[in-house]
Amino acid sequence: MISNQPLEQRQMVANIALITAAAGFAIQPTLVSHFPAYSAWMPHVKMAFEAALVGGLADWFAVTAIFRRPLNLPIPHTAIIPNNQDRIAATIGVFVQSNFLTDEAIRRSCSKQNIAGSVASWLEKEANASQLAHEIGIIAPRILQFFRHHAVESFVQRNVVEWVRASSPNTMTAQMLQAIFNNGNHQQAFQFVLEQTDDWLKHNPDKASDLLNPVIDTLIGPILSRVRASISNEAQGVVSLIVGGIATFAKPETRKAADQLRANLTSALNVEQKIIDGLINLTHEIRNDPNHIFRIKLDEVAKHYIGVLSVDSPESRRLNAFKDQMINNPDVVKFFSSIVISIREAIQKDLNSVKPAILISVRDALMMLGRNLAQDEQFQKDLNQGITDALCFITSAYSDAIIDFIGHQVRSWDSEKMVREVEKAIGADLQMIRLNGTLVGGLIGLVLSFLQ
Structure with a gap:
């Protein structure tokens, strides 16, 4: 959150300068009567205060018109930000798309950073790995606790059962065997x-x-x-x-x-x-x-079942029928559900202990990952390239959705809140413009007075 203090302080300084210019212009006739010895200088003083007042008022009007209507008067081309919220939303979207979501911008930014190396250096430090493991230890029990609710548990179980019932184990088995025995x-x-x-x-x-x-x-x-x-x-x-x-x-x-x-x-x-x-x-x-006959027969059997399970065959029908018998048997479903529940409860119990063994293992695994990654420069390059390619793909495939999201968010902002946030961000500098307008206006008025 941006602090209001610089804005308020500079606004007060600009107001004091404007008030001073107005006061000087107002009391200038009095000064002439009280200081007749300086009457020759008074026209210059008068013009300096006049110019300072004009410059200060002009800049006050311009700065105020950006955020709201000056004196709440319906003057055209004022309250620029709230009246152009939709156009600002579209402009921000185009700006983000043109400057941040292009392949060139992403690759240029990623090329300047060794993301994988930075992650490796961070992970191999025990304090960092312990902190990350600790954060996992905080989040994981809450996730597990969520799945302990009866309604959630029943919902997940029903959907898993329906997914298994609708799946074709013959095709999945054939694909798995193909992946295992292909290479x-x-x-x-x-x-x-x-x-x-x-x-x-x-x-x-x-x-x-x-x-x-x-x-x-x-x-x-x-x-x-x-x-x-x-x-x-x-x-x-x-x-x-x-x-x-x-x-x-x-x-x-x-x-x-x-x-x-x-x-x-x-x-x-x-x-x-x-x-x-x-x-x-x-x-x-x-x-x-x-070259043992068993090895040869193993490959032959695998190829045979890859072929017969990939099509509608007696073997495929028997496997699918067996799956249906299993999934329609309440005792089988209950058995597998009890296994999942037992594993979940064991993890929950360990995470709630004084020294969770799981988190110690996670910490050690993270540190080992960091050390191994730090020592493998080629893999770092490959990983950085993969991250860059993934980011480019995401931004290319979803850039329109990202732009729409940004535009929707900006348009949904409350106008007054948006004006306040923008004013906090740039208002302090704009107040200095007001101050400069008052001072420069007075200086110009003084110079012009002497030139005359």
Whole structure:
């Protein structure tokens, strides 16, 4: 807000000068009678006061006419600003468009500044990153609190459900697969996952068994139970007895074959471990073989589903039907809603704690971003170019809307308020014009008087 003090002070000085000129002109005849010795000078004094009064009044009228009607008289071409508010609005819009919203102006301004570098320098300072994280910590709980209202929660849930119901998962899945498998980068990501998985399996075989056993039992447990039930404990005992007898009395080669038979029997009954060992070995093989058949089949399957899911096919219809079943099941919707609510409440609880872990992570991430950005000059140039291009696009695409917005705002201002704000901005200098008009007018009058 612009202060009124300079305006009021300078207005008072200009008024004092005008009053002085008027008073001097009024008392000039009295001065002649009281100071007859200076009567020769009095015509010059009189003309100086006359000219000062004329100049002061003329400038007072001109300055006042800019903002309002002098003495509230309906004089033409006065109250310039309030009477031309619409034209001023249009002029401001054109001025902004011509001087600020052109590609040349934007690129010239952006070229003088390293926006990305400034942001990087600001972010890498811990105090700044902490302050920004703190501001996020103030805003985020309020946003989360807003979404805790039952009406808002229900509205969002209804709209999300309707969006999912109206969407086509086959098309989105095909597009996602196309994006993933198009450039071949999925093999690098797949290789990374294989390396991490293979290393973990190698160093944690017991944990792998504990993790995979329930899955295998769920998939083929009933089948294994029936196989094992068909081989009774008695049958296993007889086999063990026969194998043991052979091992006792037979030749070494026969004993070796009998031991192998018994080991194979035990191994045959431990199918789960066989499957687990097979999965571990398969993972290792795929990791070390860039041309493994599994990799080739993975690409073939992806290409197949990209094709069939992009059109109306049995696979697309089955996927869409599955989506409809899920979205029309209240329990499924409730389950996913509960997940979102749980995540939201966990975030809310952390943000309300004494030392929110989320905000500490945000602060560290911001500082790391600032450091990395500060060290990468090429990326700074690319980012600055991207910002410049984005600004040019926005101003080019929406310049008319921006101009209309500015014009609408100016036209909607209250005339008196607009006049007061403009007068606060430039009125102090205009009062000095009034003062100069009074003083210069008096000086000119004095000079002309002497020339006569």
